[in-house]
Amino acid sequence: MTATALSKEQSQTLGTVINKLAKDCDAKAVVICDIGGYILASESQTNDKSIETAAALAAGSFAATRELAGIVGEEEGFKSICHRGVTSGVLIQALGDNFLILVILGEKSIEGLVRLHLKKITKQIETIVNATQDQSVHAAGATGSFSVQENDASKS
């Protein structure tokens, strides 16, 4: 169960990239997560707790879509899914095999432009997130050892 890790620099770079993407796309939120729903970076106008849930749902939704692709014989799988409502929408796109980017569209977001901006930065993001896969916490820059606080695992 050796952990994978995102370094401080990688975290900052991803933050900068998705901050710009969110502005360029008039997005309500942008989240980069792995296929298990762990968040690597997020930029959002809403609170962190909603974003954590959104990432878990996006990961679940994308996984189900990937299974559907297999059933209908699409060997490459579907690379993105998009749902558009009246005032908002979601675009989920694969970043390689193990990561996803979720863009929560705002009222002013134009889907075609979002896809265009996303295409421009996909390779840069993929390079960073793929590098985390075999990166131990110490290779990512953690110093010293980990230890538990004296209280319980849960605060309550």
Added chain:
Amino acid sequence: MPFVNLGKHEISFKIVYYGPPLSGKTTNIEYLHASMPDEVKGEMTMLATQQDRTLYFDFLPLESDAIKGFTSRFQLYTVPGQAIYNQTRKIVLTGVDGLVFVADSQWEEMEQNVLSFENLKENLATYNRSLDEIPYLLQFNKRDLPNVAPQEYLDFLLNQGQARAQYFNGVAVEGVGVYKTLNTICKMVMALFIEENNMSAKKTGE
């Protein structure tokens, strides 16, 4: 596997509550959500059918300061117990760090318990993983009902791994055993994380 974000000083762990249909997986999570203070819990999400049966998963994020210098995030998931939803059970097991197997203590559910436990092992095997390397424990739920099997019998049926798993009795609907289960599995996943990552640091001489 756990994910560490050094930029945000966060460590994320995924814990999955597994078990046969109607054994009380969702009830465990619901009790936690209802009883935990707001500052340590996120929104609870339930993807359920109109009959309130889990369709995809339930999700409850929790946070703690259990590891020094980091915010530990525990993402609790349940799986749907019904046989037809095996594909979604497999999906939810992606990257799992710790498992709670919630067994139904009623005599008539013994076969379902065993089948579900075997199904768990089969689904983990599809990811080349096994219970030998993932922290897990057993919760024998519904101990308040009149027709329950002795805990020794449940232990005999389900506790046959290389290392014997801890088990707890539960009455999840009243909260009995719910926090003991959560605290123990959280401590187990953190202990393994600390052991492995401190060991890897020693190997690399850091």
